[in-house]
Amino acid sequence: MASSGATTLRQQRLGFELRKLRENAGLSSTAAAALVGVNQGHMSRIEAGRYAVSAERVRAFARAYACTDQSLIDALAGMTGRRTRGWWEEYRDILPPNMLDLAETEHHATAMRIASVIHIPGLLQTADHARVLASNVVPPLTPPDVEHRVSYRIKRQAVVYGQRAIPLTAIVHEAALRMGFGGPAVARAQHRHLIEASTRENVSVLVIPFGAGTFPGSGQSIVYCSEVVPQLDTVQLDTYHGSEFLDAHAQLVKYQKVLDLMEACAISPAKSRDLIARIEKET
Template identity: 75%
Template sequence: MSTSGAPTLRQQRLGFELRKLRENAGLTSTAAAARVGVNQAHMSRIEVGRYPVSADRVRAFARAYTCTDQSLIDALVGMTGRRVRGWWEEYRDILRPSALDLAELEYHCTAMRIASVIHVPGLLQTADHARALFLDVFPPLSPPEVEHRVSHRIKRQAVLYGDHSASLSTVVHEAALRMGVGGPAVARRQIRQLIEMSAREDISVRVIPFGAGAFPGSGQPIVYFSASVPQLDTVQLDTDHGSEFLDAYAYLAKYRMILDRLDSCALSPVESRDLMARIEKET
């Protein structure tokens, strides 16, 4: 039975990785289908994420493709089955699919690295800060649309709590801290939240000060999601037309280098907290 609705980013990624294993083995889809005992149409739907695939079937594919990377096989097995009915599913007919894919990525990742120049990362925003941002988008959103986006953003922050929370490393430019989003009171509460979150062992908030000079990248927010194996990592870029997700090896390597360079431009965690405290008093 095909998956209901359009496949999620996670389902598409599983299909893509199985296709990549097949191509690396030098097999056509027809030959691979014959080896694992499925028809051609079934194989095509699996490789685009439109047909649920079982753990046993993934292992059969791995044997047929002579894949010996057990860590990768185990990680792919972990992606099998039907769509996880996470909390984000309640927004399926309300927000664009990329917003749901982002929440699902955050839910399944093991760690995140974020770089942002003019905005505080969404996972660290207060509700009032997020609301002020959504009230200023173009074209304007209706009040219900604003509140749906705010609630979705705040619910995403659950990944930072609990026994299986993902670690978070962020680099934020001083410009983001001085934007004054929502007015002085909202801005002060936002900076106070950043200071409090940065005190946690599993969360790092480092600031690039104005005096640091030039830095790499275009200034667009970057999120690097680490998976259980590096081959399944994903980069998300936040653009004016929505989220863009990248998983090609060259892109992953490029953005790891950019994030490393941004890290080298940032103050230490202690220096960053001191700067944030000064900005809070000045706001």
Template identity: 70%
Template sequence: MARKNLPPSARQRRLGTELRRLREQADLSVTKAAALLGFSQPQVSSIETGRFAVSADRVRAMARSYTCTDEALIEALAEMTGGRTRGWWEEYRDMLPPDALDLAELEHHATAMRTASVIHLPGLLQTRAHAHAVISDVVPSLAPPEVEHRVSYRIKRQAVLYGESPTPLTAIIHEAALRMGFGGPAVARAQLETLLDMSEREHITILVIPFGAGTFPSSGQGIHYMTDTVPNLGTVQLDTDHGSAFLDTQPQLVKYRTVLDRMEGGSLKSAESRDLIRRVAADL
């Protein structure tokens, strides 16, 4: 039986937010926009909060009525229509927090990704054993079935890195994350070997910030930046102890692009990063 009254996903909310921004840039109130479009005021409000599905043609009509002339942006917004994507993550709806499903959907639609980690390795590059060791130690503790659900979800997210058109990924990892040894020497060694294997793939770049590199921005949190077909439609996900935070305003996107650029600037090049990973693995 189909589910009813699902809350809007982050992607649906983002579409509504972008349409609201276009309306405001055109200096139109909700009342004026509704009259211009032939909608009711509640319809416009529901579209802008992501609670009302809207067709691609209607999005195009709205954007042009708001005097938007950026065709690339209009088409990118049109591609975001159609309601919630019915992807593999829907099977976890009653098992995981909503932001986990939002993250998987955003990754599914991303055209490129950049991620940065200091203590934990990026989830998209974790082995099952490493993920199990990390997730088993969260607070509050999870029951064994919950641990297995979260581990399987994390591994399935990695599908975006495989297939005929894998999503390009740049991962910036601090040396501290390489040396944490989660799960014990055997698990840690296998995880580092997986990093090396993944770094040899053409669409994956792994850069390591070595000890001694000095200070760098946002050293206390993980950053995951997902690029859309139009750069201004990107989304930043920050990992926190209380869940994911999604950021998408232009100042926020500019800030985190700058942060990631600076972190890359303080990292070793790809070949040097692989050499360091091999040395850490040999020490285990």
């Protein structure tokens, strides 16, 4: 068992889930440490996500806690070991940690649902569209930092276009389609890209038209990442101070319902493509 360097959101989540199993079993940290043969300091670091833990150790914890949910145990065991050095690690000293956490969360997701009112979802943006957005943040970024953010955003899109492409449902409000970021040429290219993406088998683009009126979730972008078991799902929200990640059961249920209601307000995929094409011609 060894320290794993910079603590990631995924490591923290594993530690939190192990702590939750322990608490559900009614065991103190000291008692649990004795049962599995680790000292109190190691137990605290494991539950804080600061120590790598093996799959065998996770299964030992599960036995000690009398956990019989085999699917959950297998999923937790799959989160173990030293931190996987994914492509996002090359940005560790360049981008804020929560941006790397989002990339890692998306990488391990089995399916995603995204809702956005003002912006085109990042996983469906063109490089030029992403560059316009990165060039207008506060405080302003240097040109090299802008390009780092653009390349990071494009690499994230491997979850949609790569070899292990996952199902993606993107709920986009008509307002996002009409914002015209970057001017007509950039906007038209973004519209065409969105139409092309919507024809992929794993991608569904649903547009909420202006005529739909008000709906839940209209004030923020939502990213819902499904995991191999629903207990490990994660919601990411964009805020002015960065990403906020939610994983409590009540929060997951709430945002599932919000996304369901937003999806119900959207028009069909075919009608959505027609609307995007019409807006492109008007741009």
